[in-house]
Amino acid sequence: MDDDIGTLRRILRENKVLAVVGLSAQWHRPSYFAAKYMLEHGYRVIPVNPQYKEVLGQKCYASLREIPEKVDLVDVFRKTADVMPIAEDAIAIGAGVLWQQLGVLNEPAAVKARAAGLETVMDRCVKIEHARLFGGLNWVGVNTRVISAKRPRWLPY
Numbered sequence: 001m002d003d004d005i006g007t008l009r010r011i012l013r014e015n016k017v018l019a020v021v022g023l024s025a026q027w028h029r030p031s032y033f034a035a036k037y038m039l040e041h042g043y044r045v046i047p048v049n050p051q052y053k054e055v056l057g058q059k060c061y062a063s064l065r066e067i068p069e070k071v072d073l074v075d076v077f078r079k080t081a082d083v084m085p086i087a088e089d090a091i092a093i094g095a096g097v098l099w100q101q102l103g104v105l106n107e108p109a110a111v112k113a114r115a116a117g118l119e120t121v122m123d124r125c126v127k128i129e130h131a132r133l134f135g136g137l138n139w140v141g142v143n144t145r146v147i148s149a150k151r152p153r154w155l156p157y
Contacts (some may be wrong), residue, residue, distance in 0.1 A: 003121055009133045012117060015097055016043050016074035019064055021086050023047040023079035025055045030101075031077040032056070034127035041130060045064070046071065064089035073097040076104055076127055083109040091116040101125055 018038060023031045023045075035045045035056055038067060046069075048056035050062035061067050064074060064086065074090040076099065077112055083106035090098050091113060098113040100122040110120040 003124060005133065007119075008121070008124070008129050011073070011097055011121065017046065017070060017093070018043050018126070019046045019061075019067060019071040019073070019074045019076050020050040020063075020077060021046050021064065023049050023055050023060070024077075025052050026047075030125075030153065032075075034075075034101075034125060037127040038130065041134075043127040064095075066091050067093065073093045073099055073126075075099045075101065077101050078104065080104050080106045080109050084112070087118075088119060089115045097121065099124070099126060102128075 002108065003072065020031060020035050023035050026032060028075070030038055035047070039045045039056060039058075045056065046059040047058050048062070048064055048067070049060055052060040052107070054060050056077045064071065067151055071093055074087055074094065074095045074097065078086065080103075082099060082102075082106060087098055087109035095118060097119045098110065098121075100110070100120075101122060102125045107122075110122055113120050
């Protein structure tokens with residue numbers, strides 16, 4: 001698994017075209033929030049979900065194999081049990097990275113992807129990792145100034 005800080009930073013710096021499998025058009029879903037963040041931080045986001053024609057103003061595809069352009073990173077917002085065919089599609093389209101979101105840990109799919117030359121990340125969120133590694137934690141209200149390293153004046157010590 002490629003999840004040390006240097007590797008994650010390089011993956012996010014070098015891979016700018018993301019196919020988000022399982023991207024929801026519902027604004028309150030984690031996939032929507034993550035994709036919106038990545039779009040607003042200079043990434044090309046390609047939604048993959050057979051339920052929609054368009055998400056976040058981007059044309060939506062029913063499967064990875066239907067995408068007519070080169071995909072750098074396949075970001076998986078699906079159940080762990082659903083990942084193997086997605087990994088096989090990622091290999092077939094020549095993606096460089098298979099990224100399984102938080103709570104998604106399909107080791108056999110990751111092994112197959114690595115054997116085909118893809119880098120793999122499991123149980124991590126692209127939005128959280130980008131924010132952590134490139135300074136976007138203040139995006140959409142996270143920087144509330146509630147948590148501070150400064151000692152409050154009212155504490156007795």
